[in-house]
Amino acid sequence: MTELFKPSRRSILTLAAGAAATPFAPAILRAQQASGTVVMSTWGGDYAKLLTQNIDNPLLKPKGIEVVQDAGTEPTRVAKAIAQRRLPRGSVDVISVQAPAAFDLEEAGMLEPLDESKVPNLKYVQKTFATPYSIPHIYSPQVIAYSPERVKEPPKSFSDLTSERYVGKVGILDNSYIWVAMAAALKEQGDAGKIAEVKAVMEKLIKSGAKTYTSTEAFAPGIKSGEIDVGLVWFARVLFWSKGGVEMKAAFPAEGCLTYVSSMAVLKNAPNKAAAFAYLNAALEPAAQRGFADSMGYHPTITNAALEGDVAQRLALPEPAPKLIPAPYPQLSAVRDDMNDWWRRLLERR
Amino acid sequence: MSQDAYLRIEGLTKAYGATTAVQDVNIEVSRGEMIVLLGPSGCGKTTTLRLVAGFVEATRGRILVEGEDYAALPPYRREMGMVFQSYALFPHLTVAQNITFGLRMRKLPKAEIARRLDEVLEMVKLTPMADRYPRQLSGGQQQRVALSRALAIRPKVLLLDEPLSNLDANLRQSVAREIRQLQKAAGLTALMVTHDQDEAMTMADRLVLMSEGKVQQIGSQEELYEQPLNPFVARFIGHSNLVAGELVDADTFRLPGGAVLKLAGRYTQRGPHTLALRPERVRLHGPADDAPPRATVQVEDATYVGGHVDYLLGFAGGGSLALHEPTGASGSARRATGETVTITWDGLSERLFGSDDAAVAAQAA
Amino acid sequence: MTKRRPEGLTATLLIGPATMVVLLSLVLPLALLARYSMNRYDRRTFMVEAFTPENYLRFVTDPFYTGVLWTTFSIAIVTTLLCLILGFPVAYKLARSQSRWKSIGVLLVILPLFIGSTVRALGWMGVLGRGGIVDAIYGALGGSGISLLNSSFAVALGILSINLPYMILTLQSVIEGIDARVEEAADSLGASPPRRFWHVVLPLALPGIGTGGILVFILAMNAYATPFLLGGARFQMMAPMLYREFAVNNNWPFAAAIAFILMLTTLTLTAASSLLVQRRYRAH
Numbered sequence: 001m002t003e004l005f006k007p008s009r010r011s012i013l014t015l016a017a018g019a020a021a022t023p024f025a026p027a028i029l030r031a032q033q034a035s036g037t038v039v040m041s042t043w044g045g046d047y048a049k050l051l052t053q054n055i056d057n058p059l060l061k062p063k064g065i066e067v068v069q070d071a072g073t074e075p076t077r078v079a080k081a082i083a084q085r086r087l088p089r090g091s092v093d094v095i096s097v098q099a100p101a102a103f104d105l106e107e108a109g110m111l112e113p114l115d116e117s118k119v120p121n122l123k124y125v126q127k128t129f130a131t132p133y134s135i136p137h138i139y140s141p142q143v144i145a146y147s148p149e150r151v152k153e154p155p156k157s158f159s160d161l162t163s164e165r166y167v168g169k170v171g172i173l174d175n176s177y178i179w180v181a182m183a184a185a186l187k188e189q190g191d192a193g194k195i196a197e198v199k200a201v202m203e204k205l206i207k208s209g210a211k212t213y214t215s216t217e218a219f220a221p222g223i224k225s226g227e228i229d230v231g232l233v234w235f236a237r238v239l240f241w242s243k244g245g246v247e248m249k250a251a252f253p254a255e256g257c258l259t260y261v262s263s264m265a266v267l268k269n270a271p272n273k274a275a276a277f278a279y280l281n282a283a284l285e286p287a288a289q290r291g292f293a294d295s296m297g298y299h300p301t302i303t304n305a306a307l308e309g310d311v312a313q314r315l316a317l318p319e320p321a322p323k324l325i326p327a328p329y330p331q332l333s334a335v336r337d338d339m340n341d342w343w344r345r346l347l348e349r350r
Numbered sequence: 351m352s353q354d355a356y357l358r359i360e361g362l363t364k365a366y367g368a369t370t371a372v373q374d375v376n377i378e379v380s381r382g383e384m385i386v387l388l389g390p391s392g393c394g395k396t397t398t399l400r401l402v403a404g405f406v407e408a409t410r411g412r413i414l415v416e417g418e419d420y421a422a423l424p425p426y427r428r429e430m431g432m433v434f435q436s437y438a439l440f441p442h443l444t445v446a447q448n449i450t451f452g453l454r455m456r457k458l459p460k461a462e463i464a465r466r467l468d469e470v471l472e473m474v475k476l477t478p479m480a481d482r483y484p485r486q487l488s489g490g491q492q493q494r495v496a497l498s499r500a501l502a503i504r505p506k507v508l509l510l511d512e513p514l515s516n517l518d519a520n521l522r523q524s525v526a527r528e529i530r531q532l533q534k535a536a537g538l539t540a541l542m543v544t545h546d547q548d549e550a551m552t553m554a555d556r557l558v559l560m561s562e563g564k565v566q567q568i569g570s571q572e573e574l575y576e577q578p579l580n581p582f583v584a585r586f587i588g589h590s591n592l593v594a595g596e597l598v599d600a601d602t603f604r605l606p607g608g609a610v611l612k613l614a615g616r617y618t619q620r621g622p623h624t625l626a627l628r629p630e631r632v633r634l635h636g637p638a639d640d641a642p643p644r645a646t647v648q649v650e651d652a653t654y655v656g657g658h659v660d661y662l663l664g665f666a667g668g669g670s671l672a673l674h675e676p677t678g679a680s681g682s683a684r685r686a687t688g689e690t691v692t693i694t695w696d697g698l699s700e701r702l703f704g705s706d707d708a709a710v711a712a713q714a715a
Numbered sequence: 716m717t718k719r720r721p722e723g724l725t726a727t728l729l730i731g732p733a734t735m736v737v738l739l740s741l742v743l744p745l746a747l748l749a750r751y752s753m754n755r756y757d758r759r760t761f762m763v764e765a766f767t768p769e770n771y772l773r774f775v776t777d778p779f780y781t782g783v784l785w786t787t788f789s790i791a792i793v794t795t796l797l798c799l800i801l802g803f804p805v806a807y808k809l810a811r812s813q814s815r816w817k818s819i820g821v822l823l824v825i826l827p828l829f830i831g832s833t834v835r836a837l838g839w840m841g842v843l844g845r846g847g848i849v850d851a852i853y854g855a856l857g858g859s860g861i862s863l864l865n866s867s868f869a870v871a872l873g874i875l876s877i878n879l880p881y882m883i884l885t886l887q888s889v890i891e892g893i894d895a896r897v898e899e900a901a902d903s904l905g906a907s908p909p910r911r912f913w914h915v916v917l918p919l920a921l922p923g924i925g926t927g928g929i930l931v932f933i934l935a936m937n938a939y940a941t942p943f944l945l946g947g948a949r950f951q952m953m954a955p956m957l958y959r960e961f962a963v964n965n966n967w968p969f970a971a972a973i974a975f976i977l978m979l980t981t982l983t984l985t986a987a988s989s990l991l992v993q994r995r996y997r998a999h
Binding site for chain 3: 073075076078079082104107108109174175212213214215218221222224225226227333334337340344345347348
């Protein structure tokens with residue numbers, strides 16, 4: 001397409017300004033509007049592969065929308081979005097992040113408001129997870145993973161983790177420690193938002209020898225080798241690891257489960273907003289949602305995608321259904337920086 | 351051989367796997383003597399020197415200094431001063447520090463070190479250079495530092511590995527003389543390696559000529575020149591003409607091509623032999639003179655090189671010979687190419703070697 | 716024939732593009748970073764334009780952060796010294812070797828460089844971690860499960876294994892430049908091997924030791940994957956902390972300040988040590 005190579009004077013100026021303001025900005029993706037390309041900022045690996053299999057190829061390609069993935073870790077992708085936020089046109093249309101990060105981006109005024117006129121499938125979204133600035137793509141409840149070999153009586157609530165039984169045998173994922181704190185707040189304070197109030201509980205856990213893992217993948221070997229017996233992780237993870245041959249079971253805390261939600265949102269400076277909304281709508285299609293449940297063990301966030309057969313059995317939640325509690329985003333955002341600082345120091349002091 | 355040799359090298363052998371670099375070398379050196387190891391490259395002379403220094407471990411043999419075997423000692427216990435071809439000065443030390451290095455390693459008292467330093471600097475006339483670094487010196491000066499560094503430790507034996515080859519040609523003679531003077535003055539026993547015959551001739555008390563890891567001949571310059579023990583020595587020292595042929599009777603030597611030479615001596619042996627004649631000992635005759643020794647040849651080439659005319663002469667039927675005729679007062683006319691001439695030679699310089707390369711003696715007259 | 720160009724102009728034309736590249740790729744981002752480090756962090760908008768030293772003050776007045784800098788420095792110094800002590804004999808052997816195994820030896824040293832530090836850290840996790848090789852041996856000897864992971868030992872070991880090849884290769888090339896005859900000269904003058912090393916080899920190898928030391932010191936100061944994976948959540952070094960401030964906490968101004976502090980510390984120490992080496996080299 002020759003037009004691509006005859007940029008207007010104005011777009012050259014924009015490009016130059018962009019390059020000067022943000023050394024990271026790839027300037028190549030700018031003239032995509034005409035081509036119906038949508039740039040998806042996403043995690044790499046399985047998640048990206050499943051997006052292609054369940055959304056990009058079956059649902060968007062027939063509509064003439066081509067998806068380009070910009071894969072990376074969430075922090076780097078968020079950093080990139082921040083770096084580009086002052087540009088009139090960024091390089092990314094849709095960004096997929098964890099729900100708390102989506103809240104932060106909204107707070108910074110970077111997200112396009114959503115409604116059913118733009119994303120019709122929003123009407124099927126389960127009310128617990130709905131927000132006006134992002135769609136919940138998939139969710140998974142936080143459970144107490146345990147080794148059935150060494151833990152004969154399944155834990156019933158968060159309090160069990162701090163009991164004498166599991167001293168030195170609790171595993172914590174360093175990058176999800178705040179979710180452990182929220183689970184503690186839910187049990188001890190009756191409100192998952194009272195995060196700063198449970199510092200003492202967390203301190204007790206660490207002082208009594210809880211193990212901290214810097215990578216999520218290190219949790220399963222910890223259970224397998226007997227380094228730890230219990231720990232809070234996503235239900236989808238337990239399903240994934242036990243499918244991989246690790247003896248591991250999930251217990252649902254009686255007080256309710258904090259719930260992981262993976263969100264998708266449209267950036268305000270997205271170059272191709274129409275395609276971006278189409279993407280979000282496709283992500284909420286029942287077929288797409290079932291695909292993720294089947295392969296990754298994450299639950300659908302819509303009301304019209306009931307699971308069937310083997311998948312339904314594997315992902316089944318116990319009866320009566322545990323209360324699913326999304327993170328209290330405003331409270332989390334308010335205390336997170338202080339908590340992070342406090343947590344680092346706590347670990348350093350041992 | 352004398353029992354009171356200062357340095358005795360006995361049966362020294364160095365083998366690298368299947369190849370033998372040095373084979374059964376035996377040398378006796380008197381106190382204060384300068385022995386020069388001479389030979390073409392790869393003949394084992396440098397390895398022999400390095401064996402004596404201890405940088406290379408001997409496969410067999412003994413190295414005796416005043417009756418004490420050094421062969422098993424590490425180099426730093428041998429007290430042999432070594433001068434390297436590349437000088438191998440310590441680049442991070444000054445001239446003075448280089449010279450006193452060995453003394454400091456011996457932990458001599460400071461006063462003694464200072465005294466010896468002054469003495470040595472004086473000897474090599476480097477006193478003004480004491481605080482310079484090697485890179486600030488000329489090649490000749492570096493050479494003198496290397497020498498004085500070795501001399502300062504008052505070594506049992508001074509070892510010199512091609513000490514002149516890195517110097518400009520016009521410096522070599524004076525440095526050679528200087529080394530010789532210092533060695534004599536200090537009464538040092540020395541072993542030097544060189545591939546340069548003139549250098550060897552100038553500096554040696556005696557020469558050791560080596561080839562293919564073996565000693566070919568040991569002796570004074572005159573012995574090696576006048577009485578080479580085998581064709582290799584004859585050719586290497588002074589470039590003798592080597593002519594292969596057959597002794598057909600007591601004084602007739604016939605070349606494969608049919609040419610016949612009348613020899614000076616009379617020999618009892620018969621059969622294939624090699625005749626060695628020095629170019630400068632062969633002379634041109636008038637065509638009438640037919641007294642032996644003589645041969646008839648054709649002038650193939652004649653080159654005037656100043657001190658003499660360099661002739662290349664051919665025998666009828668093949669084989670050639672170099673001849674140097676002195677120029678000067680006699681004013682003898684130069685022979686033209688193609689001219690047939692008769693040559694003769696000094697009977698004493700005629701050397702004949704058997705097919706086993708051993709020298710063959712003429713019958714007493 | 717074309718007109719002769721003044722030499723100065725040609726030189727400028729030749730150097731020009733390279734200078735521009737350096738300027739654009741190094742100086743500009745640094746200037747930008749310096750500017751950021753003076754800004755203020757805000758939770759909602761991430762960064763507010765300001766001109767304040769508070770990010771630097773926060774770092775230098777808080778024992779937690781200076782402690783992390785100190786830990787980083789200690790690990791870097793220890794691993795640099797170990798690299799030197801362990802690397803020198805290997806480099807010397809390689810440099811002086813004339814056998815046909817030499818090239819294989821060099822290859823063995825280079826080979827680990829083809830594997831990224833992350834993969835090698837994962838390898839160490841398999842060796843040192845629970846259920847790893849050390850644990851298995853310890854268990855077989857009758858001990859109960861041990862993990863050497865998440866310790867300064869594990870981090871130092873990991874960094875050492877990554878940096879050692881750089882040190883060996885640097886030293887090897889420098890030692891190869893030292894005339895072997897010079898060592899023989901020392902030998903013949905009566906220097907035993909230890910004294911030969913001290914008085915001749917070491918002073919002559921000093922520039923190489925300086926270069927190699929600075930190289931591995933800088934690498935160690937900036938190590939990221941190794942301390943992150945082998946040190947775990949409880950072991951803090953500068954580069955992982957810097958990354959966390961930048962990418963996880965989105966606190967760019969503070970991250971920029973940390974980056975500058977790390978860079979200035981490293982540069983200062985590097986300059987100081989090379990001055991020291993130079994002076995010692997001159998003194999001889």
